[in-house]
Amino acid sequence: MTETADANVASFVEFRGVQKSYDGETLVVKDLNLKMPKGEFLTMLGPSGSGKTTCLMMLAGFETATHGEILLDDQPINNIPPHKRGIGMVFQNYALFPHMTVGENLSFPLEVRGMGKSEREEKVRRALDMVQMGSFAARRPAQLSGGQKQRIALARALVFEPKLVLMDEPLGALDKQLREHMQFEIKHLHESLGITVVYVTHDQSEALTMSDRVAVFNDGRIQQLAPPDELYERPQNAFVAGFIGENNKLEGRIEEIHDNKALVRLKTGELIDATPVNVTKVGQETLVSVRPERVEFKPEFFDKGAHTIEAEVLEFIYMGDTFRTRLRVAGHDDFVMKCRNMLGQRRLEPGEKIPISWHMQDARALEKNSAI
Amino acid sequence: MSDASHDSVQSGPLTTADGKPLKAALASAQAHRTRRAFYLVAPLLFFVVITFLMPIGQLLTKSVNNPAFYSWQDRDTGEKIPLMVDLRAWFDAHPAGTGPDEAAYAALVTGLVHAKEVKAQGQIGTRINYEVSGSRSLFTKTARKADKLEPPYKEAVLDVDKDWDDPKLWNSMRNASKAFTIDFYLSALDRTRDDSGNIIKADEERAVYILLFERTLVMSALITFITFLLGFPIAHLLATLPLRHSNLLMIFVLLPFWTSLLVRTTSWIVLLQSQGVVNDIWVSVGLISDENRLQMIYNQAGTIIAMTHILLPFMVLPLYSVMRPIDPSYVRAARSLGATSWTAFRRIYMPQTIPGIGAGGLLVFILAVGYYITPALVGGSTGQLISNLIAFHMQNSLNWSLAAALASLLLFAVLLLYWLYDRLIGIDNLKLG
Ligand SMILES: Nc1ncnc2c1ncn2[C@@H]1O[C@H](COP(=O)(O)OP(=O)(O)OP(=O)(O)O)[C@@H](O)[C@H]1O
Ligand SMILES: [Mg+2]
Numbered sequence: 001m002t003e004t005a006d007a008n009v010a011s012f013v014e015f016r017g018v019q020k021s022y023d024g025e026t027l028v029v030k031d032l033n034l035k036m037p038k039g040e041f042l043t044m045l046g047p048s049g050s051g052k053t054t055c056l057m058m059l060a061g062f063e064t065a066t067h068g069e070i071l072l073d074d075q076p077i078n079n080i081p082p083h084k085r086g087i088g089m090v091f092q093n094y095a096l097f098p099h100m101t102v103g104e105n106l107s108f109p110l111e112v113r114g115m116g117k118s119e120r121e122e123k124v125r126r127a128l129d130m131v132q133m134g135s136f137a138a139r140r141p142a143q144l145s146g147g148q149k150q151r152i153a154l155a156r157a158l159v160f161e162p163k164l165v166l167m168d169e170p171l172g173a174l175d176k177q178l179r180e181h182m183q184f185e186i187k188h189l190h191e192s193l194g195i196t197v198v199y200v201t202h203d204q205s206e207a208l209t210m211s212d213r214v215a216v217f218n219d220g221r222i223q224q225l226a227p228p229d230e231l232y233e234r235p236q237n238a239f240v241a242g243f244i245g246e247n248n249k250l251e252g253r254i255e256e257i258h259d260n261k262a263l264v265r266l267k268t269g270e271l272i273d274a275t276p277v278n279v280t281k282v283g284q285e286t287l288v289s290v291r292p293e294r295v296e297f298k299p300e301f302f303d304k305g306a307h308t309i310e311a312e313v314l315e316f317i318y319m320g321d322t323f324r325t326r327l328r329v330a331g332h333d334d335f336v337m338k339c340r341n342m343l344g345q346r347r348l349e350p351g352e353k354i355p356i357s358w359h360m361q362d363a364r365a366l367e368k369n370s371a372i
Numbered sequence: 373m374s375d376a377s378h379d380s381v382q383s384g385p386l387t388t389a390d391g392k393p394l395k396a397a398l399a400s401a402q403a404h405r406t407r408r409a410f411y412l413v414a415p416l417l418f419f420v421v422i423t424f425l426m427p428i429g430q431l432l433t434k435s436v437n438n439p440a441f442y443s444w445q446d447r448d449t450g451e452k453i454p455l456m457v458d459l460r461a462w463f464d465a466h467p468a469g470t471g472p473d474e475a476a477y478a479a480l481v482t483g484l485v486h487a488k489e490v491k492a493q494g495q496i497g498t499r500i501n502y503e504v505s506g507s508r509s510l511f512t513k514t515a516r517k518a519d520k521l522e523p524p525y526k527e528a529v530l531d532v533d534k535d536w537d538d539p540k541l542w543n544s545m546r547n548a549s550k551a552f553t554i555d556f557y558l559s560a561l562d563r564t565r566d567d568s569g570n571i572i573k574a575d576e577e578r579a580v581y582i583l584l585f586e587r588t589l590v591m592s593a594l595i596t597f598i599t600f601l602l603g604f605p606i607a608h609l610l611a612t613l614p615l616r617h618s619n620l621l622m623i624f625v626l627l628p629f630w631t632s633l634l635v636r637t638t639s640w641i642v643l644l645q646s647q648g649v650v651n652d653i654w655v656s657v658g659l660i661s662d663e664n665r666l667q668m669i670y671n672q673a674g675t676i677i678a679m680t681h682i683l684l685p686f687m688v689l690p691l692y693s694v695m696r697p698i699d700p701s702y703v704r705a706a707r708s709l710g711a712t713s714w715t716a717f718r719r720i721y722m723p724q725t726i727p728g729i730g731a732g733g734l735l736v737f738i739l740a741v742g743y744y745i746t747p748a749l750v751g752g753s754t755g756q757l758i759s760n761l762i763a764f765h766m767q768n769s770l771n772w773s774l775a776a777a778l779a780s781l782l783l784f785a786v787l788l789l790y791w792l793y794d795r796l797i798g799i800d801n802l803k804l805g
Contacts, residue, residue: 062704082707083716095705099723108719109709160710 046217088157670752694728
């Protein structure tokens, strides 16, 4: 399902049927296929242990693929040692050389390329200015704050002008505010330098805000590879639906199915409308996924002719810009509805019974067995 | 923030809530903690003073002060009795180089008579014997007859033994009667004094100490270097191998610690002697012929091989403790930045292990410089180190002052090394584990 999406893209980085096993018993990466055009910002997102770092390490050349091919610029790189791949890398712990100053750290990649002193100094200065750290060249890494180290690591990965930059959770150690700031800076550098970036994170908001495309990893496979909005709006399976953003899940069975319309009977007997995604047969078990912000409770917003269900208010939480309401729906106690804090918005009281509904395309009927 | 504290910021020194000056409050709070810390370490401090600092002080004193010629401690009462009082007065009155006159001989005889009364003649003779061999018997013989001698004393004494007019002997007595002397250091550096007290080189056959110091330093440096060459890869392997393999390797590294030093050294004898295992194997595979068996023990080679083996863990452990926490991502980062694996090792990995190299090197070198048992057992005559000579003077020649002088020279050399290390690498970079 992922190949079709990018079959025609002129690829810069390509994984072809890559598999990886560390111990010869289990596959950590199972059949990875991925094509990336030049200049793309691609994020690998997934839970811990899903094989993201492993993929990055194979690309950088620190791990060898057990099977399959990795191509860079249409050249297979399986047998090229890491130092000849010309790939910049930012490590999660920054890996700044502790015995060198910031300036020496940055000039290291230029030095090993045999660049002259004056040219080196010029490039180091420009790289430091680029991350607004111009006055820190003489410091040691130990004398820098986390965010400053992060910038130096970034500058070092970029100073030798690599075609491809890999970042393995580079912002993992920073606090929220700094992280958001650095996200913006990285994105800005990506755009102004036109580099290709493979970015690893398990922070989904980071993935959604920064990336051109996001590859959602689970269990050694790409579950979905799509731009952020598509990922959020149209998750392809239950894992993606559950992993990206908040989600309500209702169990049921397909009652009727047409091209783009399915009628689902819930466990408690109610009927709802949904868009079929990867369900095909009448009688099939399904999970209907609905985003909390797409649930409506005011009859004037209901779709014409759509089914409504009865819901009981369990909890009403004031969150400033939104209200968050926990409902009991069709026997599920954890159904969440979010609505904007608008003028004249009335508070819902616990125990109150309200009808709820949603637009058919916001309720996605997914195959149940791929659920998490 | 309240107004009161805001005011105090502006008006002079800070105070605590109850009005005490902040600095004094802090000092008293810290003094309490310092005191408690002191009580905790007091037993150890006491132990160290008794067993370490005092002996070292005594050693240093002994090396410049040997009172055997002019002071006698009574075995029963513990009382100190001065000896050779008149002779010392004569030496004080006459400058070095003056030949002994009648008064000097008279003082000598008085001194010997008194020495015989308190049975100190042997001690005096031994003391002079350090520098002029044969003096011990000379002193005991003359002291036996001293109370029967009549003036003129010069002739009477020379009648007993003609050796008494040897200027060396008188020089030696003059030196021995001084409270402080650097003569033991001179001896330790192969120097001696001529008849008029000038410092000159010692005779060829007595000049062994500088050679031994040199040999000790060179061999220790060599052993340190070999342990480094052998230990660095092992430590690296230990630090990077998965835990269950590295544990096994660690046991092999530590094995030498768990067997007695004597056993290890003697097993080297079994292995290396000319009819030993190693030679046998070489002969049987035809590497050397039966007549040309290699002499690998009872010489320098034996000392170097055995000591390298014994000191290897002291190199491996500090290196290991420095290498273990080095994140593999440093080398990976260097590789991704374009460095070959050799460059990454040399520029990134190696420099981070310097504290371990320094610590291991210093430790092995200092231990090697003072090593005694192994060279004594497997060193033969060419593999002896300075510590063997110190032991010889402690146990055989009983010249404790010379032993002390040699030992303190060794101590100074090590301190110098330590100081150099501090200047070059910085002692706070030292990592032992
Ligand atoms: N060197 C290794 N030897 C053996 N197994 C490994 C090794 N490195 C990773 N693994 C295993 O491979 C799997 C994937 O690891 P990987 O580091 O790629 O996960 P990840 O997606 O980066 O997770 P995280 O988000 O926690 O960093 C994990 O189950 C991990 O235990
Ligand atoms: Mg990872």
